[in-house]
Amino acid sequence: MKNYFTIATLLVLLSLLGACTSTPSAEPETNTKHLHFLYNFSTNSLDPHVDTSYVPLRAGITETLVRLDEENLTVAPWLAESWESDDGQYWTIQLREDVTFQNGKPMDADAVKASLERALEENVALQNALKIDTIEADGHTLTISLTQPFPEFASELVHPNVAIIDVTEPDIVNHPVGTGPFKLTSFTPGSKLELERYDNYWDGASPLDTVTFAFNEDANARSLALESGQTDIVYRPEVESLETLKAIEGIKVESTGTFRVHQMTMNVERESLKDVNVRRAVDALIDREAIVESILLGHGQVAEGPFLPSLPFAPSYPPRESGLDAAIAHLEKAGYTQQDGVMQKDGEPLTFKLLTYSARADLPLIAQVFQSDAKRIGIDVEIQMIEIPEEYMAANRDWDLTTYSNLTAPRGDAGYYLNATYHPTGALNFSGTDEPELTAIIDELNQTVDQDKRAALSQQAATYVHEQMLNSFVLHPATIVAYNADKVQHWVTTRSEYYMITNKLDVN
Template sequence: MRNNFLKIGFLVIFAGLLSACENSATETKNKEEGKHVHFLYNFSTNSLDPHVDSSYVPLRAGITETLVRLDEKNLTIKPWLAESWEGKDGQHWTIKLREDVKFQNGKKMDAKAVKASLDRALKESVAVKNALKIDNIQANEYSLHITTTEPFPEFVSELVNPNVSIIDVTEGDIVNKPIGTGPFTLESFIPGSKLELKRYNDYWDGASKLDSVTFSFNEDANARSLALKSGQVDIVYRPEVETLETLKARDGIKVESTATFRVHQMTMNMQRKSLQDVNVRRAVDALIDRQKIVDTILLGHAEVAQGPFLPFLPFAPKYENSQVEKGADVAIKHLKKAGYKLKDGKMQKNGEPLKFTLLTYSARADLPLIAQVFQSDAKKIGIDVEIKQIDIPEEYMASHRDWDLATYSNLTAPRGDAGYYLNATYHPTGALNFSGASDPKLTAIIDRLNQTVSQQERATLSEQAANYINERVINSFVLHPSTIVAYNQDKVKYWVTTRSEYYMITNKLDVK
């Protein structure tokens, strides 16, 4: 199945690559005078406004930074643009800023400028407003005094969010040329295609040894692999899984596969009548052949998911029902409890066949294949599944309710804590609550979590929430994919594949 899927449109891709070769040759000639890296990413964007861009490109490309960042080794928050912070009551916070930071236009990054950036983020993004719960911000030289609407002990961890990047809001064209504090400034931007970046010589944490970076996009995994093989690019994010062995066999190419804080899930639209029955949701869950998907689609570069969090995380539950049987027979049993029966080859209830519209998107090459596997298995028990390809899942699912299921990939612990995912995905005000979940018991657990300081108590509440989600089957969890990056190790130095997937183009990146 996978090979057939990849062959579709190959000639079109190859033709595009031949054309790109000419552009690449010109680009290489232009970069000969200095150190240059070409990075190829899997998600495109048409806007570089860091406060609303769901692809987080400004931060990933090294243009912008946040007040704090994740220490991925210790799962703690550490200073970045902020030097220190204090908020003993969880509601009144003082954040001390670094005094040696300048925006890429030479202006000082003081408290007044940071307040203006935070105010804009709150205004432009409902998701940021709901996540930060800020009531008031006062600026005093290099100190911010922030009051939240309620005690919120994990407030500072939310400042890791790339949508809270600090920019100079006095600049005019934030969509096409944001001015941040990062190690690279933007020279040009072609929406949906690429960014050209140059070194920011006055970067506060030490100027990069690179002179320039090209950060380009291609949502076709096979095309990304071919671009690395041909030498057009130096680093490829998420190459095609089936090409990994040939990439590894090539002299000079290194392939890294790293476990990250991500889950591929089957998001369920709880506002659809059929899915409001927990037995139907359990049937959907039973039909997902997780091990087959890991083995045949991800070729082992993933771990079967029991819930949203990887097992090694301190707040991941030990699921008591992890050995529950799956498969078509189990799904049929659940459907019978919901009043469905197989008649004339169709699973139906009161003469109405059970049908699902399943959304998927190609920027993550494995998701359409997961959708195809589910469609095939559902058909065997009389359920018709219509697969619908979409471009930007967050935008589509937020504005359309004409779907039942969606293959979706989500970071579940990018702040080193369960609070981000639980709030974003299951709280009624959550920015990623595409399922429309609004369960009073679950909301109450999350609200208690938000006001709890003790890490042990937070872990207990997080486990309670995850167990409740599992019991009620509010979405299904398929697998935890590894993040795969391939690069030219004869050229590239100090590339790091991070678990959070936030920090990519840094001032440490270099070439030999």
């Protein structure tokens, strides 16, 4: 596939000079400790309350009240020291008293209240997720009343969109001021952030002086940037380049299982996909084993549902019917027949518009494999590349399918994914799901405290999704990170994918 290496590589390297490293004026002084990080998603806004790339948190600018303890799959204190509620509806949160924003202002309850209220005002999805009615501030104590009992409220505060910022700053979109170990010095939308150490960071100042957090959605370009020494850490390098990277002295490649699933999101508001048999046919057409081996080169595992099988709230599923014959059988139940090589019903051919995006390099390849297999039974699939899937799917309903990637248990609980993806008010309910039986299960889950009962309800919801084939799940990808281990110290590839640039990172 790479006979064009000489010319293509030269062109990519030239583009990298502009896209990743920018101008010489951004070069750090030789006597400073500098880290260059290259990420796969770009963003044009750093407003932490609405940014779907979560860059402010990942870049170490902002923090949330609580964070995920990935080892124990529980929530742990961060900007909040403690939280408690007797009934799940009225909450008291005690804040740390030694935290300041990067402009030197103290982070007290009034500041946190203002930040939370702005987040609710700017992000309707947060309103639905947090269920906050009123917030009262007193010193370093917050008293929050919810619209209904919600035992898992504290876990929702892990979400990067609930990050705490100083809302009195004039330009939150381009220059948010948070409480993290690094403060922003410049932002080039779609290209990079320049950061410098915040010396008064409450958890200890970073040993790094400066950090460049750059973007490039081309996986091959990211790999070449590490090979050429233009960057120190690459998030999700090109899978085909891994053996080349491993062969370079000093380069370390890490492949870590995450809480993520690649799924085929189905727009159930489209006429053909209203029929569960058509949705089951779509599912049967997905050759999961071949995709894991040929596209991810084994860096992932076949998905049976949204949750990793090892999680306590993942149900057991019956054996899956897959392959072309199974897909045809499902379509016949829906009234379709093959005529002159075309799958049709009442004289109308079955076609799908399939959305995909390049920021996750494997998703367009999955789309192409599906397109090829669908063609074999007479289904025409039109692939459309989009940039920001969440924005496009929410604003447009002219599509049938999307290869999409989602964190399904970033807080060690099923509630986040089920609420966001299948509740009628969910922020990620792009399929248009509105199933009263499923909604009732999720509503009950939201008010259940006992972990065994929560697991049972989560399994019940996931089983319902499977039976109705509201979306189709392809694989659980590993997060792959490659970095210069001779230079970079204390990098951790997290399962949640939230915490990247921390005050522990260092360079030789």
